[in-house]
Amino acid sequence: MRPLADRIRPQTLDEMVGQRHLLGEGKPLRRILASGVIPNLIFYGPSGVGKTTLASIIAKQTNRKLCKLNGTTASTADIREVVAGLDRLDAVNGVLLYLDEIQYFNKKQQQTLLEFIENGQITLIASTTENPYFYVYNAILSRSTVFEFKAVQPEEICPAVERAFHVMEEDLHSPLRLEDGVVKHIATACGGDVRKAMNAVELCALSSQEQGDVRLVTLEGARELTQRSAMKYDREGDEHYDILSAYQKSMRGSDPDAAIHYLARLLEAGDLPSACRRLLVCASEDVGLAYPQIIPIVKAAVDTALMVGLPEAQFPLADAVLLVCNAPKSNSGHNAILAAREDVRAGKAGPIPRQLQNKHFDGADNPVKGQFYKYPHDYPNHWVVQQYLPENLQGTHYYKYGENKTEQAYRAYWERIKNSGNL
Known part of the structure; x- marks a missing residue:
């Protein structure tokens, strides 16, 4: 049997969950799709938010043959095979090539792809979880329209979770009784990833406890099955740098609650070095001469954290983060060295006085x-x-x-x- 997430995949735009900023009435992408003239598109955003689903809907809506490739496994030969099928009867209205994870295609592979989208033989819809302006070949970018997909909010995921439980009732031939809070917890714990939410529903239903004529889905069970599900972290991807940026900006902005939150996310991902490095930088860059003693204090906290390791490292780091948040701020040293280096780079050096x-x-x-x-x-x-x-x-x-x-x-x-x- 196919996974639940695949079986209940939306078939129309109105059935899709989230992305109202793109697909709501009068929004740009919806207007483009309604025109029937589909340009080359790049969908950028996190996993499980509807990129693949929308590509399938577009192919169905425009009566085109949908060919799917994944950048992690596909080759230039696969692209040529797609093009070779253009003369077949099922491709009479054209081929829509959906290339998932295009960032894994190297420059040569992307150039091969360019040859076929440029002459109009295929329409490309590429998806990526990374910033396309860093990872996609410029010539493809210039011939495509980029749309950013966003994590789906819990209130939008709740109806999909309820619908998924109804489908599981049919699969199990037994009604499911959900404890209070189960639906909301799954919708929240999936971190904006609808696919994760559907997988959690499936696991919760399959592991439910029989109680007479019904099966009970407990809140405790849902918590166990969704533990750490909301964590999104890739040390080489955008999420890594977004968390680090938010972490340092929260300390600079003197918001202890936000800074501790982002520290927790770094530590949950086991990224102790990044948490320490940004903390040291912030002590010098953002507190600096307003409280110069903070630099050796933070250094001592970081040394302690690295010596004891996780989980104990969280305590000296938390103390140091809160100290940086509450300390007075000055970027006078930061500004001084940047200004001096700018002059040096501009050639304003001159002979050293005798x-x-x-x-x-x-x-x-x-x-x-x-x-x-x-x-x-x-x-x-x-x-x-x-x-x-x-x-x-x-x-x-x-x-x-x-x-x-x-x-x-x-x-x-x-x-x-x-x-x-x-x-």
Whole structure:
């Protein structure tokens, strides 16, 4: 018997779950499909949100032969075989090639594909879970329209879960009694993946307990079968970088609840190194001189976490994340080094002033002998007026004091010293 998710796959646009931003009345993709003129399309989004289903519906709606290939296993020979079947009777209205996981096609394979979509022999619908602008050959992108699919919200998945349980009742020839919360839990725990929700329904029904004339599906059983189902994490994919981005931005934004949430997602995926690295970066980049002591503190927490490993590593990391969230913020160091490097890259370097050079003698051709370096510790307050920047950068300011009390204290101190007149 085919899997439940396949057997109850929607057959029309109105039966599809989610993607209302694309398929709702008056929305762009729906209008394109209604026109009957189907361009080459790229569907980008997470697994289990309707990309394959929609391709099947389009083929049926336009009365075209649907050929499916998967980028992980297909070859250029498979593409040529699809094209070779264009003259068959079942392809009289054209062929719609659905290429799943196109990101696994290398450049040469994608160029072979280009040959056939360019002359109109086939219409391509490619799907990918990765950003197509990074993984799809530019020539194919320029000939296709990209639509982004999104994770389906739990409230949209609930009706599909209920319908799936009804189908399972027919399969089992027995009514199912669902404990309160089962439908909502499955719809939530699948992480926006409708296919996962359907698989969970099937497992829950098959493992249900017989109670007289009915079978009981318990909330506890549903929780056991959907444990970790909502986790979406690929260390090489977009989800990895999205979580890391959200993690650091939440710390920068001083939101402890969000930062702890994303730390938990990283740790559940076992990605301890990424959690530590971004934490160290945030301590320097986003807190910085507003609370400079935070850098050794966070480093100590990271060292502890790496030494003890998971699960105990979660505790020093949680403390450090919350400390970064609650600490005052300053990006003055971040801005200063970026500005300085921009000047260096632009060629604004210039000769190092004579008094700063590592020279202790002069050649015969130098009419003015001596390095003329002033040792600051020989002067009051350990400071003296002296040229440090190259001549062509005199007056340039890369560092601007932050508004936090620590840097403002530095500013007040040095204003007092530098206005004292040490020459």
